Amino acid sequence: MNFYDKLKFTSDGLIPAIIQDHATGRVLMMAWMNRASIEATVATGKTHFWSRSRQKFWMKGESSGHTQAVKDIAFDCDGDTLLIQVEQIGSACHEGYRSCFFRSAQKDGGERVTEPQLATPEQIYGKK
């Protein structure tokens, strides 16, 4: 029994992957994988995803250099979500924050930024 056989993909062939910093426990991002990106992640030890907006296979960090080295791949009871422990180089978020979850909701309905911005998108990707 291969663990792939326990996974349930959406009708589009996708499964959500939660990416967590293995050392600090900080949840860094959530992105979607298809079977090919899981296989590439396992084979290379670097996270690969499927971009729904761009309809494109991509390696995390391919343009920013901010790659993720995989430490563990877990899957949930229903087999419909992955939890991947990684060692993150630089920032997980394309907006230059360590985690994409850098904003928290406030009781008054507003929001507050909960971590420092490490770099601007221009510094990461170059000026457009």
Next chain:
Amino acid sequence: MNFYDKLKFTSDGLIPAIIQDHATGRVLMMAWMNRASIEATVATGKTHFWSRSRQKFWMKGESSGHTQAVKDIAFDCDGDTLLIQVEQIGSACHEGYRSCFFRSAQKDGGERVTEPQLATPEQIYGKK
């Protein structure tokens, strides 16, 4: 500007919510919310979800007693995923594990259970 206005729901009106133990950092589960379940979560301080399989609004722990007290609600850069910090009573997983992510993939394609089962489903929900 209300934080709800920053959120992007799927065409079914849903958004995935990652649930994390605020004290240990353990990711417990991932489930889907609609706007009504987010509002109920904010209003009551207990997590509420939308079940896609049962097409039903539900409070986590309504039958098991294993509720989740909300400590923080964060949302990601794209506004399409929530990260909710909770204090978990009992087990998050309906299979009796603390976390739904109790299995990790092995290099040989197999799996290994990475945490103890705290109770059987029969102990949690009663014999069927």
